[in-house]
Amino acid sequence: MANDEVLPILKENETVRGVYHQFVLAYFWQWLGGAVVFLSPFFFLYLILKWGPTGQALLAVLLVIGLFWLGRTYRLWSGSRFVITTEKIMNISQLGFFDRTVSQILLDKINDVSYRKKGFWQTVFNYGTLAIQVSASPEKLVVKNIRQPAAVQQALLDAQEKLRGDRGQ
Numbered sequence: 001m002a003n004d005e006v007l008p009i010l011k012e013n014e015t016v017r018g019v020y021h022q023f024v025l026a027y028f029w030q031w032l033g034g035a036v037v038f039l040s041p042f043f044f045l046y047l048i049l050k051w052g053p054t055g056q057a058l059l060a061v062l063l064v065i066g067l068f069w070l071g072r073t074y075r076l077w078s079g080s081r082f083v084i085t086t087e088k089i090m091n092i093s094q095l096g097f098f099d100r101t102v103s104q105i106l107l108d109k110i111n112d113v114s115y116r117k118k119g120f121w122q123t124v125f126n127y128g129t130l131a132i133q134v135s136a137s138p139e140k141l142v143v144k145n146i147r148q149p150a151a152v153q154q155a156l157l158d159a160q161e162k163l164r165g166d167r168g169q
Helices: 003-009 024-043 045-050 053-079 119-125 149-167
Strands: 016-021 081-085 088-096 099-106 110-116 127-134 140-147
Touching: 016 140, 016 149, 024 045, 024 053, 045 053, 053 088, 081 149, 110 149, 119 127, 127 149, 140 149
Parallel strands: none
Antiparallel strands: 016 081, 081 088, 088 099, 110 127, 127 140
């Protein structure tokens, strides 16, 4: 994670306690699609190059599209993270190259933290959905495809306990 993106949001005495990414294979179909588009011209390289300039243009177009697709998938995965600090949580969702949503919730406003692992693959690869209930809000903050949801839940509860202990509550 690039701490320089999160540090301007932090208060003076606030520190980062944990940074969590989505499970990389949650983007399996995007990775596969980009890889197929990028690598497929190499399987047909001889045939494509026999077409002369048209084949070379097709080769270049497929390579650029494949690289763009893989780069976009990487950007979505690397830009989306869940951050726990000493005072709050931040859910940073990268939705596109130039589209990012940042949600912040103070730790003392959190009522409940639960997680769910649904299905065979989430159980085997240990990833799932984290649901955070905030006081004075009927909706939950949902973080999908988070790696090791039980550890993230415990880290969040530990940060909340530490904050309460520091404030003497």
